[in-house]
Amino acid sequence: MDNDVYGHVNNVTYYSYFDTAVNGYLLEQGMLDIHGGGIIGLVVETGCQFFSSIAFPDAIEAGFKVAKLGNSSVRYEIGIFKRGESLSAAHGHFVHVYVDKQNRRSVPLPAELRNALEALV
Structure with a gap:
């Protein structure tokens, strides 16, 4: 399903890859509770x-x-990257704003999340 009619990965699929990479890290660090967490990261900008x-x-x-x-x-x-390649096939960004899950108002990053993210600065 990743390939489009032109025989390569469609541009929108890269955004899914971005999301999977970041959320995979957050899950591994115990910083993302998809169903029970009180805060969520909303994507407000991508490129x-x-x-x-x-x-x-x-x-x-x-x-x-x-x-x-x-x-x-x-x-x-x-x-x-294609596995083993040193130059990226695509480079992107996205911004998460963390909000209260119920009222959708922004909240400060919890200390444990900030610590996990500071390791990647």
């Missing part, structure tokens, strides 16, 4: 630049960093 194509079944790798850590927001920058 992507494409440099070379990839196509299923290419194996891919993702690398990311925290480019900016605010009071209630985080800007992630993510690279998508």
Whole structure:
């Protein structure tokens, strides 16, 4: 399903890769409770630049960093690579603003989440 009619990964699929890379890290660090958590990260900005194509079944790798850590927001920058390649096929970013799950008002990043993210700055 990743490939489009032109035989390469469709541009919108990269955003799914970005989301999977970041949320995978947050899950591994115990910082994301999808169903029971009191706060959630809403994506408020995204962008992507494409440099070379990839196509299923290419194996891919993702690398990311925290480019900016605010009071209630985080800007992630993510690279998508064909496995073993040193140059990214695409580079993107997205910004999470953390909000209370019920009222959707922004909240400061909890200390444990901030600590997990500071490791990636």
